[in-house]
Amino acid sequence: MAGLQDQLRLVPLEHYVFLCIVLFCIGMTGVLLRRNLINVFLSIELMLNSVNLLAVAFSVYHNDPNGQAFVFFVMVVAAAEVAVGLAMLVMIYRNVRTVDINALNQLKW
Secondary structure (H helix, E strand, O other), rough: HHHHHHHHOOOOHHHHHHHHHHHHHHHHHHHHHHOEEEHHHHHHHHHHHHHHHHHHHHHHOOOOHHHHHHHHHHHHHHHHHHHHHHHHHHHHHHHOOOOOOHHHHHHHH
């Protein structure tokens, strides 16, 4: 196991941080600019996975398995979020016949 951690530490921690920042910004851009609800869900998942990657990287660099356990629970919550989100998406599509966010204004009345 120590050999694997040594191999993971060959990549500097700053590279992981930079990658996670880029992934998070891509996800945030997708949430803010996209109008398709499926794309918004995918962008939220991208942001969540970038945070998970950063938590695992810090966990490996500090020899603390608590970060990896935290990531496991975050992934369980994300799976539940996807299930609820897709159920809501199906119900919205049944009512409005589109997954465009702008069409959701019709659900007010």
